[in-house]
Amino acid sequence: MENKHLHFNTAIGVKKPENYRNKQQACPFCAREELTDLIEVDGPIILLKNKYPVLENAYQTVLIETDDCHAELSTYSKEHLHRLIQFGMRHWLEMEDSGNYKSVIFFKNHGPLSGGTLSHPHMQIVGLYDIDYRDQVNHDMFEGIVLAEEDGVRFSLSTKPRVGFYELNMEMDDTCYKERFSEYMQIAAHYILHHFPFKATSYNIFFYHYHSKIYAKVVPRFITTPLYIGYGLPQVPNNLHWMAGEIQRLYF
Structure with a gap:
């Protein structure tokens, strides 16, 4: 097995x-x-x-x-x-x-x-x-509202988050390193710690090599919702477009 x-x-x-x-x-x-x-x-x-x-x-x-x-x-x-x-x-x-x-x-x-x-x-x-x-990865978890896209690197806010609520994604081809990939990651971490609508002290960054792409997902960490722990049900907040606009206003 x-x-x-x-x-x-x-x-x-x-x-x-x-x-x-x-x-x-x-x-x-x-x-x-x-x-x-x-x-x-x-x-x-x-x-x-x-x-x-x-x-x-x-x-x-x-x-x-x-x-x-x-x-x-x-x-x-x-x-x-x-x-x-x-x-x-x-x-x-x-x-x-x-x-x-x-x-x-x-x-x-x-x-x-x-x-x-x-x-x-x-x-x-x-x-x-x-x-x-x-085996636990799919393309849906990297879909989202595009915040910025430059030099073949996409920065997005998940509309189908893996765990739920707010997840920020970076995406680039696996053929060569692109500086914007890390710079978008740094923006995501800075936003979480300094401008997030709720006080945030913690985050994770997860890297994925999947279907010839390199992805990173930056996730603010709070107490995990019981709906995800008990039932595996991610929740999608109704203010994603507001947050996307805030990130673009602050950083781009």
């Missing part, structure tokens, strides 16, 4: 450091000289094996985005932003092309409601040996 569930090792999970609530916890990513199992270092950017591989039947890596513990993606210089995303995408696609995994997921947690445990900016690239995440 095909496996559709990730298995979480709780014995490892309880050992993971956490500093969103536990402010006394030292940040392990700041102690750069103590990091082990490094895969590649590019100045302040580091890719290394995850010291706490809580997912079974998976190869887990962590991408430390910067040496500034208090930085955040929406504040990065354009130079660092492009350097980081190209670095991450290269390793993600190389792991995918290796043939060692059924699929490879690439994602980012930011903030106390994002599902992450450490506030230091980082992403994760995880090779899954027996699960293909693309």
Whole structure:
């Protein structure tokens, strides 16, 4: 029978450091000289094996985005932003092309409601040996109101969100990297943290390689609606066109 569930090792999970609530916890990513199992270092950017591989039947890596513990993606210089995303995408696609995994997921947690445990900016690239995440992906989840489109990159607000409410999408061909892809992603993160109609402290970024396209989905995180948890029913808010207009007014 095909496996559709990730298995979480709780014995490892309880050992993971956490500093969103536990402010006394030292940040392990700041102690750069103590990091082990490094895969590649590019100045302040580091890719290394995850010291706490809580997912079974998976190869887990962590991408430390910067040496500034208090930085955040929406504040990065354009130079660092492009350097980081190209670095991450290269390793993600190389792991995918290796043939060692059924699929490879690439994602980012930011903030106390994002599902992450450490506030230091980082992403994760995880090779899954027996699960293909693309089985849960469809084109509908990337459809939306177009906010901007330039140089072959589309930026949209989902009209058929995957989980519900507000999801911001970026889309480009997988043939070459386009700077607008990351710049739209940065705008999405900045809007969520600084201009969202409800106070927002957290978001996720999910990357997808699907049908010769690279997609990213930036999702503000709040307490998840029970209708989705209990029944898998995404909700679509009635103010999407207002929000689309606000984003265009603020950034374009």
